Amino acid sequence: MSSSTGGAYDTSEAPEIFLTLYVMGSTPNSRKAVENTKKICEKISGCELEVVDLLEYPKRAKEDQIIAIPTLVKRLPEPQMRILGAMSDRGKVQNALGLGVEDG
Amino acid sequence: MRKAFSGIEGLDEITNGGLPYARPTLICGGPGCGKSTLAMEFLIKGAKEIGEPGVLFSFEESEDDIIKDFLSLHPDLPGLIEKGLIYIEYVDMRLEGHTQVGPFTLDALFLRIDSALNAVKGRRIVFDTIEALLWSFPDKAFLRNEIQRLFTRLKEREVTTIITGEAGEHALTRWGIEEYVTDCVISIDHRIVEQASTRRLRIVKYRGSAHGTNEYPFLISEKGVSVIPITSSGLDYSISSDRVSSGLPDLDTMLKGKSGYYKGSSVLISGMAGCGKSSVAAAFATSVCASGDHCLYFSFEESPSQIIRNMGSIGIDLQHWVDRDLLTIKAERPTMNGLEHKLFMMISMVDEIRPSAVVIDPITNLINIGSGLEVKSMLTRFIDILKTRHITILMTHLNGGSEDLMETQVGISSIMDTWIALFKSRTVVAHTRLIEIIKARGMNHCEETRRFVLTDRGIFIDEIEDAAHE
Numbered sequence: 001m002s003s004s005t006g007g008a009y010d011t012s013e014a015p016e017i018f019l020t021l022y023v024m025g026s027t028p029n030s031r032k033a034v035e036n037t038k039k040i041c042e043k044i045s046g047c048e049l050e051v052v053d054l055l056e057y058p059k060r061a062k063e064d065q066i067i068a069i070p071t072l073v074k075r076l077p078e079p080q081m082r083i084l085g086a087m088s089d090r091g092k093v094q095n096a097l098g099l100g101v102e103d104g
Numbered sequence: 105m106r107k108a109f110s111g112i113e114g115l116d117e118i119t120n121g122g123l124p125y126a127r128p129t130l131i132c133g134g135p136g137c138g139k140s141t142l143a144m145e146f147l148i149k150g151a152k153e154i155g156e157p158g159v160l161f162s163f164e165e166s167e168d169d170i171i172k173d174f175l176s177l178h179p180d181l182p183g184l185i186e187k188g189l190i191y192i193e194y195v196d197m198r199l200e201g202h203t204q205v206g207p208f209t210l211d212a213l214f215l216r217i218d219s220a221l222n223a224v225k226g227r228r229i230v231f232d233t234i235e236a237l238l239w240s241f242p243d244k245a246f247l248r249n250e251i252q253r254l255f256t257r258l259k260e261r262e263v264t265t266i267i268t269g270e271a272g273e274h275a276l277t278r279w280g281i282e283e284y285v286t287d288c289v290i291s292i293d294h295r296i297v298e299q300a301s302t303r304r305l306r307i308v309k310y311r312g313s314a315h316g317t318n319e320y321p322f323l324i325s326e327k328g329v330s331v332i333p334i335t336s337s338g339l340d341y342s343i344s345s346d347r348v349s350s351g352l353p354d355l356d357t358m359l360k361g362k363s364g365y366y367k368g369s370s371v372l373i374s375g376m377a378g379c380g381k382s383s384v385a386a387a388f389a390t391s392v393c394a395s396g397d398h399c400l401y402f403s404f405e406e407s408p409s410q411i412i413r414n415m416g417s418i419g420i421d422l423q424h425w426v427d428r429d430l431l432t433i434k435a436e437r438p439t440m441n442g443l444e445h446k447l448f449m450m451i452s453m454v455d456e457i458r459p460s461a462v463v464i465d466p467i468t469n470l471i472n473i474g475s476g477l478e479v480k481s482m483l484t485r486f487i488d489i490l491k492t493r494h495i496t497i498l499m500t501h502l503n504g505g506s507e508d509l510m511e512t513q514v515g516i517s518s519i520m521d522t523w524i525a526l527f528k529s530r531t532v533v534a535h536t537r538l539i540e541i542i543k544a545r546g547m548n549h550c551e552e553t554r555r556f557v558l559t560d561r562g563i564f565i566d567e568i569e570d571a572a573h574e
Contacts, residue, residue, distance in 0.1 A: 024211050054212055058219050065196040067213035082199050085206030089394070096203045 014044035016046035017099060018076040022066045024054045029086045036087035044099055105312050105545040108228065108264040111149020116333030118307060118316035119543065123288060126262040128255050129141065130285040132269040132277045133292035138303055141177065142292065144231040146266055148178055151189035153391040153558055156227035159191045159220045163236035168192045170274055191224045197236045207571060210237075210250045212256060226263060233268040235281055244280075251284045262329060276308065292322060302444050305331050307420040321444040330448060342450040343546075344368045348461065351391030352384065354522075354565035358541055358550035363520055364391070366546065367460075368494040370487050372517055373503040375526030380537055380558055381500040382406075384524070385463045386422060387563060388498050392462050395424035397460035401433045404469035408433040432457055443482045451489060461496040467516065468502040481533050521545040526556060539565055 021037050024031035034051055041047040054061050054069070064073070072083045074097050087093045107122035123129045133139050147158030147216070161407040164168055172191055174181050184190040193216065220226065234251070241247050258265050267285065269277035271293070276282045282289055289308040289383075305316040305322040322331045347363035350356055356364045365371050371388075373381045384399075392399040410485045412422045412431060426429035434453060436446075454462060470479045472557055485501070490497045515522050522544045541549045545555040557564045 022212060024215065029207055029209065054215055058215055059213045060192060062215050062219070063201070067195060067197075067210055067216070068208045069211040070208060071212065080199070081203070083203045083205055084208045085204050086208070088206035092205050098204065 009076060012051050015048040016076065017044060017074075018048050018050070019097075020050040020052060020064070020073045020075060022052050022054055022060070022064070022067045022069060022071045022073070030070055032086040035070070036090055038092055040087070040097075047099075058079060061068070081104075107313075109150070109154060110146050112145050112154050114320065114322075114332060115305075118320060118331065119288075119310060123264055123266070124310070124313070124475040125264055126259050127287040128267055128285050129267040129288040129290060130260070130267050130269055130277075130280065130282055131290045131292065131349070132271055134271040134294065137271075138322070138329070139292065140232050141174075141324050142305075142322075143232055143266045143268055144174055144178070145231055147190055148184065148226060149328075150182070150228050151184050152180075155189075157191070158228040159193070159217075159224060159226040160221070160230045160232065161193055161195055161217065161234075162231065162232050163195045163197055169190045170194075170220070170310065186517055188224050191226065193220055197240050210254070214254060217254070218257075221261060221263060228264045229258065229266075230403045231265070231267045233270065234293070235269055238281065240514065248284060255284075260405055288313075292554055298352050300444060305477045309392050319449070321446055323448045325445070325448060325452075344494060348395070349391040350384070351387030351389070351394075352563050352565065354554075355384070355387075355539070356561075357407070357524070358539075358554065358565065359544055360548040360550070365496060365498075367496055368491055369496060369521040370491070370519070370523070371496070371498040371522045372501060372520040373382055373498065373524050373526065374503055374517070376503045376528070379526035379528060380556055380563070381502070381526055382411065382465055383415065383418055383558060384526070385498055385500050386411070386420045388461070389431055389463055390420055390425060392459075392461040392496075393428070393430035393559070398457060399425070399431050399463065400457050400459040401431060401465070402464040403433055403435040403452065403465050405466060407435045411435075411546040415464065417560060418558050419560055432459070437469075443478055446470070447482045447486055450486060454490065454493070454495065459495060461498065462490060464497070464499045466500040466502045480516055484519055487519065516544075522539070534553045539570075 003020070019037065019041060021033060023033055037049060041049040052060050054066070058065070068084045070084070070086060072087060074081045081094055081097070083096050106125040107119070108125040110116050110119070131139050132143055144160070145161060150156040150158050159178045160170070165173070171181055171185070181190065185192065195213065195216075209271045211357040217229070221229065255265070269280065269281040271291070272278035272280075276289065276291065288310045290305060291308050292303060292305045294303045301321045303324070304319040306319045307407070318484075320331050323329070330370075346367040347365065348367050349364040350359065359365065365388075375381045389399040390421060401411075408426070412426070415422050416521050422431060422433070426433065467479070467483060470482070487497055492551040499516070499520075523542040525540050525542050526537050527540075529538055537558065538553050540553040553568065554565050555568055557566065
């Protein structure tokens, strides 16, 4: 997996699966969400994860219509969907995303 | 307690100074009753009149749609946004809340609120309607905690807040948002009463403050939002001992002191058709104008040219004063819009023209657009508003043929300071008009019935004994 932070993603190099995780600072919920989401993404080929810390990029909250922290947005493949929470149950997150998981 | 000027006409009066400062106020009501309009008025008036920037968080409509919606009512909204006095942000809730895996908070929303308030140095904020959160996050305990956290932050920032809520069937609001607001709750509704559309506003609670408990009519018009607050009780107005001539020297004589009505008082002229009510009204209007003051004449029966012509025939030249811009004759038929709207338009005209006297001729025509009780309530408020502005009001009342001369159809006589009855004698062969002062508060008045004579040189009143000698 690859991981990026901050600026809006560029569709010209669109990966198969693109997730954006919005967190704020290093609160326990935010830290857990980053940790859990990274683990999920690692197991899916072609999955790119963008982590946006809204304390660093506050404008993204308005631009991307985020109200809850943490929020995970599946941008690709369409349709977009959102999951809220610390992503503590990885199985549930994967099911919700509708993404298969490779062995591991 | 400290209060925040709402800027909504009338609301500051019934709340004794405004909304609770740095606290949330809930405005609830059914669809289309004017919640959003009232909330927007709070922001716009704050920005325009006291220079307090305001922020609107809309959970239902985009920024562009809101600007479009309010453009007719507030054409200066785009300008205020440009000047950084108003800031609007749309919160799109359509994607929220479907899947929740583990704990979360609404800190991203709070961050947006902070950024918005920082951007314009906001002193007031509106959430329209924050209930959208309740649909998305059914966990009530969670939401209670988050909303309380939000209100605490806004309180610390000293931001005065309005949230709106949809009226519920069995509770004040559909989603129980009133549970979260303990300081001030205002309920509004919109109903059709006798074919007239009426909005009403009521203060359900206001912790730590006295407030009016009635339902107050509330209007949205091209001039903005206004609550018509005043009932006859609980109003302070200073009473004048100055007099204004009735325009009829003989009538002034009957009102002892030879100088007419008290300034800022209310005068009722009642009588059947053809008794000369309008002529007493017109004589008063010319007397006001002759002293250099402005008179606003509402005619609900005749057009201005008809009144001017008819009065000319008894030696009263109204045209002279119309030409000099001292007399404004506003002829209007009571119409579809309803009494509240009529009252509002009349008050608007008074505000615009700032007359020192107002004539309504006749009030009886208002009965076509409201029940007797509603007309009385409207006229009571109108009189009170004029009294606070020290404006003298004269109203005529047409008595029906079969009616008791001593009772007016709208039951208004009890609240009038002076009541003069005109009638015709039935015992004399020729029609004789008569005049009697039924009451005149605060003055010694003539108790006799006198003869009331209309001639092409003017109006004369003489004693009946004299008349008998002719």
